[in-house]
């Protein structure tokens with residue numbers, strides 16, 4: 001773990017998640033402490049900053065610490081002045097359809113169905129209900145580390161088939177496939193990623209898998225469907241079991257950033273009544289191609305842990 005006296009981070013969960021105290025996000029903080037904040041992000045995987053009464057510009061600028069911010073491909077979802085920001089809301093606004101209000105529900109890593117999946121995702125809680133609407137996080141790196149060596153060796157040989165909004169059963173109300181048309185399907189072809197990935201900065205390995213329906217996962221490549229489904233369910237149950245899960249209960253003005261390269265997350269907004277307004281600003285950064293578990297060479301920051 002890196003020692004940094006300028007930025008204080010306090011662990012909130014056994015294996016990951018820290019709260020950074022004593023700073024208010026600003027362009028100066030971003031340029032002066034960006035590097036040490038990034039180091040804490042690598043160490044803790046999820047960072048929480050409380051009471052950030054900041055504008056959209058400061059939030060967008062802060063996001064550059066965690067990678068190159070992505071502009072959302074749906075233009076009408078973008079913030080009017082900051083194209084790298086979008087709103088996440090359970091209200092009817094900004095062209096959000098009913099389905100998108102709960103689209104973060106269910107375990108996933110952002111944009112895992114893309115050839116280059118997401119890097120960081122950062123949220124700013126603008127309006128937060130008094131109860132409900134928590135976000136769950138699971139440490140897919142600690143979950144992998146805990147497996148027996150022989151199991152790790154086997155899992156390292158596997159690849160996973162992903163496709164945007166894929167679902168084994170299109171009549172399932174959770175099957176998002178039905179919301180996209182043939183053109184969008186063509187633009188989101190099936191791709192495969194290694195099941196065990198190495199973090200591009202730390203060199204640490206993690207499980208890159210999520211539930212089939214929610215997570216746009218077709219199955220394990222070259223494995224019979226029943227066996228593949230069983231393995232996916234077993235791994236997801238392991239990653240999302242109590243020792244590896246942190247529940248973030250939002251307060252207004254919280255900023256939370258997580259590393260999609262080693263962490264799964266899930267919204268819990270499905271049962272949140274619309275009269276309890278929940279609005280957050282969102283920024284994501286470009287990730288890197290998913291690298292399989294090769295020998296530990298060439299990483300910028302190999303952890304000693």
Ligand SMILES: O=C(O)CCC(=O)C(=O)O
Nearest residue numbers: 104110121134135267268
């Ligand atoms: O609304 C939430 O709690 C999380 C939403 C989500 O999955 C995301 O922003 O990527």
Ligand SMILES: [Fe+2]
Nearest residue numbers: 104108109110
């Ligand atoms: Fe997400």
